[in-house]
Amino acid sequence: MEVLHDKVKKQVIKEGHGKKPLKFATCFVHYRAWVQGSSHKFEDTWQEQHPIELVLGKEKKEMSGLGIGVVNMKSGERALLHVGWELGYGKEGSFSFPNVPPMADLVYEVELIGFDDVKEGKARSDMTVEERIAAADRRKIEGNEYFKEKKLEEAMQQYEMAIAYMGDDFMFQLFGKYRDMALAVKNPCHLNMAACLIKLNRFDEAIVQCSIVLSEDESNVKALFRRGKAKSELGQTESAREDFLKAKKYSPEDKEIHRELRLLAEQDKALYQKQKELYKGLFGPRPEVKPKKANFLVVFWQWLVSLIRHLVRMFKRKNE
Numbered sequence: 001m002e003v004l005h006d007k008v009k010k011q012v013i014k015e016g017h018g019k020k021p022l023k024f025a026t027c028f029v030h031y032r033a034w035v036q037g038s039s040h041k042f043e044d045t046w047q048e049q050h051p052i053e054l055v056l057g058k059e060k061k062e063m064s065g066l067g068i069g070v071v072n073m074k075s076g077e078r079a080l081l082h083v084g085w086e087l088g089y090g091k092e093g094s095f096s097f098p099n100v101p102p103m104a105d106l107v108y109e110v111e112l113i114g115f116d117d118v119k120e121g122k123a124r125s126d127m128t129v130e131e132r133i134a135a136a137d138r139r140k141i142e143g144n145e146y147f148k149e150k151k152l153e154e155a156m157q158q159y160e161m162a163i164a165y166m167g168d169d170f171m172f173q174l175f176g177k178y179r180d181m182a183l184a185v186k187n188p189c190h191l192n193m194a195a196c197l198i199k200l201n202r203f204d205e206a207i208v209q210c211s212i213v214l215s216e217d218e219s220n221v222k223a224l225f226r227r228g229k230a231k232s233e234l235g236q237t238e239s240a241r242e243d244f245l246k247a248k249k250y251s252p253e254d255k256e257i258h259r260e261l262r263l264l265a266e267q268d269k270a271l272y273q274k275q276k277e278l279y280k281g282l283f284g285p286r287p288e289v290k291p292k293k294a295n296f297l298v299v300f301w302q303w304l305v306s307l308i309r310h311l312v313r314m315f316k317r318k319n320e
Contacts, residue, residue: 228243
């Protein structure tokens with residue numbers, strides 16, 4: 001465990017890459033926060049699906065310890081931070097939201113998604129609509145470069161930062177051409193995130209990303225296809241088929257869609273054969289109906305009666 005300050009210690013969970021952010025850099029951070037020694041979790045940005053924006057050196061007083069941790073992290077790094085109450089919610093604690101007891105030491109699980117250097121300028125809240133969309137687009141382009149190099153984790157960090165510029169509060173304010181401009185950047189980031197997640201076998205998360213796009217554009221072929229692909233990998237065959245058939249409706253000539261539908265049909269056939277063999281093994285082959293053996297005594301009496309009748313007839317003929 002690394003000591004960063006008298007009241008801040010860091011334990012690395014996953015190594016990051018590149019350089020560390022400088023003072024006044026705008027950092028994009030996901031975190032969960034607990035009161036140390038208890039199961040009381042009072043914040044979770046992963047659950048809310050929105051990273052926070054932290055300007056180093058300008059963070060709120062109760063986030064001083066978090067800021068000290070983040071300035072000592074690299075992009076993509078995930079760590080546990082142990083923060084003393086003096087650099088958290090202090091002697092009084094917080095009785096509104098979040099609810100933190102007085103003099104509570106804190107534990108953060110933190111991921112530094114990425115950061116904008118000081119030279120790149122303003123915090124999101126100070127940017128115009130065009131500036132935020134342009135900043136998001138730059139991150140998307142950087143993510144695409146990482147994706148081409150097969151650096152999937154790094155690519156996802158860039159896409160997530162791009163999406164962070166266009167959170168729900170921002171999108172809620174947009175109408176008309178500005179909303180279209182934002183979605184033209186935001187939706188590809190979600191779709192590219194899904195592509196990365198599928199390659200990393202994180203299929204549930206890929207489904208979430210595609211569903212976000214489909215909530216805005218229900219006929220998006222890429223979103224339907226990738227969600228279907230993720231569902232197929234999870235064994236959700238019928239739901240996957242529904243997505244592929246919808247995608248086929250909007251793009252009837254797409255060979256990849258036809259291929260996935262064929263694969264599902266083959267899986268269905270293989271499953272049917274497997275179940276057939278299983279049931280055969282459980283209940284065994286159907287027994288053959290064998291002819292019953294005749295009772296010897298019955299046969300003897302039938303023969304004897306027949307013989308007597310024959311002798312009687314011969315005796316009658318002789319007397320005649």
